[in-house]
Amino acid sequence: MPVSATKSLRVAVLADSDTRWKWGALTASRIAGGAAEPTGSGIRLDGYLLRGRATPTARQLREVGVHADSLREVTAVEFLRAMNDKSYDVLVLALVGGGVQAMLHGLRRVWADRAERPVVVTGYVGVVYEKLADGLLLRHGADLVLANSRQDADRFRAVYEGVGADASCVTEVALPFLGGTPYAGEPAPATEPDGRPYTVVFAAQPSVPVSRKDRTYLLDRLIRHARAFPDREVLLKLRSRPGEHTTHIEELPYQKLAQSRELPANFRLVYGHMGEVLDRTDLLVTISSTAALESLHRRIPTVVLTDLGVREMLGNHHFVGSGCLASWDQLDAGHRPEPEPEWVARQGVAADGTYDTAFDAARHRITRLLDRPGGLPPLNPYYTSETAPGYLPGILARHHLGPDGTPLPGAPAADKAPGPVRQIVRRAARGAYRHGVQRVAPVIRRMGEL
Structure with a gap:
C-alpha cells in the first residue's frame, strides 16, 4: 500500500546533477506515492x-521530464x-557519497x-x-540505503556487517525509472x-571510456555499422550537450569527435528522454550504461560491448x-544476445512483471518509521571523529x-537569489571550469602520453 494512502506526504529531494535529480524525484514518487510521476501522486515534492x-x-531539467511543486x-x-x-x-x-555524508x-x-x-x-x-565500500560507508547513517537489486542488497549488507555497522538500513528496491512498453519484436519493413x-x-x-583513441574507435564502429546497413536507423544517444555536465565529467564529447567525420544519412546524434528513445529501439548497444538495464526491463535485445575488453574500469565486468x-x-555478423x-x-530488472511490488519493502519501512x-x-x-578522524573532516x-556539522566561517549561504553581477561571475566560473575539463585537461593528458 502506498505510504501516502492516508495523507499527503511532504517530501524533499536534494540532488547534485540531472541524473541524480531524476533518480531522487522518481524514487520519492515510488516510495511515497507509488506513481511514476510525483505531481498528483499524493505527495508534495520540493526539489533542491x-x-x-x-x-x-x-x-537538462526539461529533458529529465520530472516535475516538482518547487x-x-x-x-x-x-x-x-x-x-x-x-x-x-x-x-x-x-548526491555523491561525500555529499550524503556531509548532509x-x-x-x-x-x-x-x-x-x-x-x-x-x-x-x-x-x-x-x-568504490563499493567507500561509497556505501559515506552513505551510512541514512534511515534507508536503497539497493537497486537483490545482488546489490547482498553486497551492501556484507560491507556494513563487515565493518560492524548497522545493516538494517539496506532496503531492496529497483531503479525508479524502469517502465515503458515491452518490446514487440522487429518492425515491419519501412516500405509497409x-x-x-x-x-x-x-x-x-560521459566518462567511459576516457581516452580519445577508445572513444574515436567506438564512434567509427557505429558509423561503419550505419554504412553496412543503410536500411537501418543508427542513433548515437548522448547524455548532454557540449558545455553541460552530468553525473560524470566528459572531457571528449562525441559531438566534437563527430564534427570531423562525414556521417551517413542513416546516422544521427540524438538527445532527449531515454525512455522515448527506447520506444523505437530494436537493438541497444553500450559499454556499461544503466540504459542497458532499462532496455532489458523492456526485453529489448541488449548488447554490452567487449571491444575494449571486459574491465573494471569500464564497468562492463x-x-x-x-x-x-x-x-x-x-553484431555486424548478425548475432543477437x-x-x-x-x-x-x-x-x-523485474522483466517478469514484479516491478509494481519492487518498492513495497521501502514503503512499509518508511511507514513504520513515520509511525x-x-x-x-x-x-x-x-x-x-572517532572512527575516521583523518578522513571525515x-x-x-x-x-x-x-567536524561537528556546523557551518564554517565564511560559508556561502545567501538569504536571497544572487544578483546580476554574482550570476555573471558564477557563469564565468563554470565556463572556465568546463574549458579546463574539455580543452586543457585532454591536452595535458596527451602530452603526458608522449
Whole structure:
C-alpha cells in the first residue's frame, strides 16, 4: 500500500546533477506515492539542486521530464537552513557519497533539538561497479540505503556487517525509472504502411571510456555499422550537450569527435528522454550504461560491448554472466544476445512483471518509521571523529562544514537569489571550469602520453 494512502506526504529531494535529480524525484514518487510521476501522486515534492559543477541547466531539467511543486538551487549551508525552517516527512539525498555524508552530519546538528525529523533516504543512480565500500560507508547513517537489486542488497549488507555497522538500513528496491512498453519484436519493413526502419541505438556515457583513441574507435564502429546497413536507423544517444555536465565529467564529447567525420544519412546524434528513445529501439548497444538495464526491463535485445575488453574500469565486468556481452564484429555478423534469466532476476530488472511490488519493502519501512512512537533517533553515521578522524573532516570541509556539522566561517549561504553581477561571475566560473575539463585537461593528458 502506498505510504501516502492516508495523507499527503511532504517530501524533499536534494540532488547534485540531472541524473541524480531524476533518480531522487522518481524514487520519492515510488516510495511515497507509488506513481511514476510525483505531481498528483499524493505527495508534495520540493526539489533542491546543490550548487556545483554539475548543477543541471534548465534544458537538462526539461529533458529529465520530472516535475516538482518547487525547485531551487542552494548551497549546502542554505539547504541545512531550509531543513531547520521547514518540516518534511521524507528527505531523499540524491548526491555523491561525500555529499550524503556531509548532509547527514549537518542534519544531525540541525535536528539535534527536534522531537521529530524526516525519514532520510539515499542510494545509487544505477549500476554500482566501483568504490563499493567507500561509497556505501559515506552513505551510512541514512534511515534507508536503497539497493537497486537483490545482488546489490547482498553486497551492501556484507560491507556494513563487515565493518560492524548497522545493516538494517539496506532496503531492496529497483531503479525508479524502469517502465515503458515491452518490446514487440522487429518492425515491419519501412516500405509497409505501419513499418519503420530497424533502429540501433548506442547509449553513450560521459566518462567511459576516457581516452580519445577508445572513444574515436567506438564512434567509427557505429558509423561503419550505419554504412553496412543503410536500411537501418543508427542513433548515437548522448547524455548532454557540449558545455553541460552530468553525473560524470566528459572531457571528449562525441559531438566534437563527430564534427570531423562525414556521417551517413542513416546516422544521427540524438538527445532527449531515454525512455522515448527506447520506444523505437530494436537493438541497444553500450559499454556499461544503466540504459542497458532499462532496455532489458523492456526485453529489448541488449548488447554490452567487449571491444575494449571486459574491465573494471569500464564497468562492463558487471555484466559478466548476463549473456549480453558481445563485440561489434559479432553484431555486424548478425548475432543477437539472449539474456540469462537468473542474472537478470538478480539485477532488479523485474522483466517478469514484479516491478509494481519492487518498492513495497521501502514503503512499509518508511511507514513504520513515520509511525514510531516518540519520533526517530538522531542520525548515526558510521564515520565520526572517532572512527575516521583523518578522513571525515575533509569530506565535511568541502561543503563548508566543520567536524561537528556546523557551518564554517565564511560559508556561502545567501538569504536571497544572487544578483546580476554574482550570476555573471558564477557563469564565468563554470565556463572556465568546463574549458579546463574539455580543452586543457585532454591536452595535458596527451602530452603526458608522449
